[in-house]
Amino acid sequence: MTRSTKPHLDHDHVRDLLRGMIRIRRFEAKCAELYTQEKIRGFLHLYDGEEAIAVGVMAALEPADRVVATYREHGHALARGISMEAALAEMMGRATGCAGGRGGSMHLFDAATNFHGGNAIVGGGLPLATGLALGDKMQGRSAVTVCFFGEGAAAEGEFHEALNLAALWSLPVLFVCENNSYAMGTALARSQAQTDIHLKAAAYGLASQVVDGMDVVAVEAAARAVLAAMHALPAPQFLECRTYRFRAHSMFDAELYRDKAEVAEWRGKGPIVRFQRWLLENSLIHQSEIDVIEAEAEAEIDAAAQAAEAAPLEPVEDLARHVMAEARPAPPAPPATPAAQLETTYREAVRDAITEAMLRDDKVFLMGEDVGAYGGCYAVSKGLMAEFGPDRIRDTPLSESGFTGAGIGAAMAGMRPIVELMTVNFSLLALDQILNTAATLRHMSGGQFGVPLVIRMATGAGRQLAAQHSHSLEGWYAHIPGLRVLAPATLEDARGMLWTALQEPDPVLIFENVMLYNRAGKLAANAGAVEIDHAMVRRPGRDLAMIAYGGSLFKTLEAAEVLAKDGIEAEVIDLRSLRPLDDATIIASVTRTRRALVVDEGWRSGSLAAEISARIMEQAFWSLDAPVGRVCTAEVPIPYARHLEEAAIPQVAGIVAAARSMLGRR
Numbered sequence: 001m002t003r004s005t006k007p008h009l010d011h012d013h014v015r016d017l018l019r020g021m022i023r024i025r026r027f028e029a030k031c032a033e034l035y036t037q038e039k040i041r042g043f044l045h046l047y048d049g050e051e052a053i054a055v056g057v058m059a060a061l062e063p064a065d066r067v068v069a070t071y072r073e074h075g076h077a078l079a080r081g082i083s084m085e086a087a088l089a090e091m092m093g094r095a096t097g098c099a100g101g102r103g104g105s106m107h108l109f110d111a112a113t114n115f116h117g118g119n120a121i122v123g124g125g126l127p128l129a130t131g132l133a134l135g136d137k138m139q140g141r142s143a144v145t146v147c148f149f150g151e152g153a154a155a156e157g158e159f160h161e162a163l164n165l166a167a168l169w170s171l172p173v174l175f176v177c178e179n180n181s182y183a184m185g186t187a188l189a190r191s192q193a194q195t196d197i198h199l200k201a202a203a204y205g206l207a208s209q210v211v212d213g214m215d216v217v218a219v220e221a222a223a224r225a226v227l228a229a230m231h232a233l234p235a236p237q238f239l240e241c242r243t244y245r246f247r248a249h250s251m252f253d254a255e256l257y258r259d260k261a262e263v264a265e266w267r268g269k270g271p272i273v274r275f276q277r278w279l280l281e282n283s284l285i286h287q288s289e290i291d292v293i294e295a296e297a298e299a300e301i302d303a304a305a306q307a308a309e310a311a312p313l314e315p316v317e318d319l320a321r322h323v324m325a326e327a328r329p330a331p332p333a334p335p336a337t338p339a340a341q342l343e344t345t346y347r348e349a350v351r352d353a354i355t356e357a358m359l360r361d362d363k364v365f366l367m368g369e370d371v372g373a374y375g376g377c378y379a380v381s382k383g384l385m386a387e388f389g390p391d392r393i394r395d396t397p398l399s400e401s402g403f404t405g406a407g408i409g410a411a412m413a414g415m416r417p418i419v420e421l422m423t424v425n426f427s428l429l430a431l432d433q434i435l436n437t438a439a440t441l442r443h444m445s446g447g448q449f450g451v452p453l454v455i456r457m458a459t460g461a462g463r464q465l466a467a468q469h470s471h472s473l474e475g476w477y478a479h480i481p482g483l484r485v486l487a488p489a490t491l492e493d494a495r496g497m498l499w500t501a502l503q504e505p506d507p508v509l510i511f512e513n514v515m516l517y518n519r520a521g522k523l524a525a526n527a528g529a530v531e532i533d534h535a536m537v538r539r540p541g542r543d544l545a546m547i548a549y550g551g552s553l554f555k556t557l558e559a560a561e562v563l564a565k566d567g568i569e570a571e572v573i574d575l576r577s578l579r580p581l582d583d584a585t586i587i588a589s590v591t592r593t594r595r596a597l598v599v600d601e602g603w604r605s606g607s608l609a610a611e612i613s614a615r616i617m618e619q620a621f622w623s624l625d626a627p628v629g630r631v632c633t634a635e636v637p638i639p640y641a642r643h644l645e646e647a648a649i650p651q652v653a654g655i656v657a658a659a660r661s662m663l664g665r666r
Helices: 011-036 051-058 074-080 084-091 125-138 151-155 157-168 197-203 216-232 260-267 271-281 287-310 346-360 384-388 400-412 426-438 491-502 550-564 583-593 608-623 642-648 652-662
Strands: 066-068 145-150 173-179 207-212 237-242 341-345 364-368 393-395 416-423 454-459 484-486 508-513 520-524 536-539 544-548 570-574 577-579 596-603 629-633
Touching: 011 051, 011 074, 011 084, 011 216, 011 271, 011 287, 051 074, 051 145, 051 173, 051 216, 051 237, 051 271, 066 125, 074 084, 084 287, 125 145, 125 157, 125 173, 125 400, 125 426, 145 151, 151 157, 151 173, 151 197, 157 173, 157 197, 157 400, 173 197, 173 216, 197 207, 197 237, 207 216, 216 237, 216 271, 271 287, 341 346, 346 364, 346 384, 346 416, 346 491, 364 400, 384 393, 400 416, 400 426, 416 426, 416 491, 426 454, 454 491, 484 491, 491 508, 491 520, 508 550, 536 550, 536 583, 544 550, 544 583, 544 652, 550 570, 550 596, 550 652, 570 583, 583 596, 583 608, 596 608, 596 652, 608 629, 629 652
Parallel strands: 066 145, 145 173, 173 237, 207 237, 364 393, 364 416, 416 454, 454 508, 484 508, 544 570, 544 596, 596 629
Antiparallel strands: 341 520, 484 577, 536 570
């Protein structure tokens, strides 16, 4: 594919450029009107004054190129080819909207035009764009990803993380900064020490330039030149388009931070006025043609508004639709004949799972901090870089949000990433990407885009790593719709859950307890994938159900052995999946044993144990002979001193004591 390096300003093309800007301007005016009538609600960020950027850049793109936009994305969407009717219907929350009414004004999506959506999180789309480009590059595609954002995003960490990754990995991303001088109500000079945004990009080695964002021809010429350069030598490029928004930041904005004279001055040199004047002065268009373009735009908008208002609402019965994929792969079949048992460890089982996945599917790759040359913080990936090379065992910078977002984008582009977050506390730096992007994209896009991503992380206490490296936050993530959350405890699950998770169409988080990595045992040589939907009864019993997961499972099993010496037969359930929870197995066990004790390494308040207790009370209250019991971590930051750390987290003695108390024994 050869890209044109300059605009061809023939009659048809200049008409198209002018038409594109006028359509956006008139569309936005209609949106403002509908907002005042309360037919569009929520936040509404209008693009008036910035039309030249969307129209100029989109004119240079190919159909295979991808677009990631910001929350002020109506202009980008229309210029890319989303119909006015689909956009308006989305903004009115209608079922015929481009995202089925689930995204609204800030989240327009359209898979048919490779429009990967607006993003309400400032800077949140930049890591996603790097990942889309990474996925295309790893699959040998020549597509470019264009990422639009405002100058306010240049103060966000994700801006710097994304630019660094794109430069480090030579990714074909065109970063387009729409510098309209105000981040919400704060002028650029009052919020950023370096006001020449393109210089920030240059510091990371990106080719960067400034263009007049009010001149559609200049924008298109710059876009064509950099896209041609990227086609010849894939590498990120940066355009700072200096522009101005004529309207408020959003329809809620009282605009107390700038005066009307400033706005009026900019309106006098706006992109439509300027281009239209130039065309007329150079006899490239006649006023009668402009009149026709404006009349056509008005007619299109009126028709779109009528159709959108008449469109149906999504039925309430479909409320839960598109939270997760409607179709999932069949659960894996166990080996027909188990092979000989081999001695192994939990760590080796996870490594074998990664190895097998990468051998079976060349779209699978692992990335994270120190996963390559170092071999992983917990030595899980030791030796894998030598076997698979640095492209598939990909060391990342210390930028959790950046590389997690890149993993999300790569998954959307067709790859099957395994993202390793070194420890669960580091995952908090990526929480924005996990919660606001990975977990929501399918829903907000009306099912058009999925994120088949696996994120692994070490969790738990017991290594004397003190408060900042000893968290158990699985329950936090199990709270989030749109995710699957797994906690493998056994060697079989450590070995088998990963491949099954990699077949899922939605994001899966796998929590590996640090105290399990050295755990040794026997595992069948041909052990393979396991199903990930159900809890397992690891020890049958009649007197009470003890419910545990991850690192607490073996303490609970040991407690059951101690209780058995007193004639108490405890049933032990391994949850395995924390979201969704297997209510059926839990309730069946509790109904049979009539007592339940939940063991959870999370803090007691707001814990996963609290959620399980509530479900038992809701579904099996009349079967209970005693209140549900809980053994959780004490509500203190995990101490460093060994005796205090051991006192803080669940231990066998505490589990035994809680069980005896429930049965009226001491």
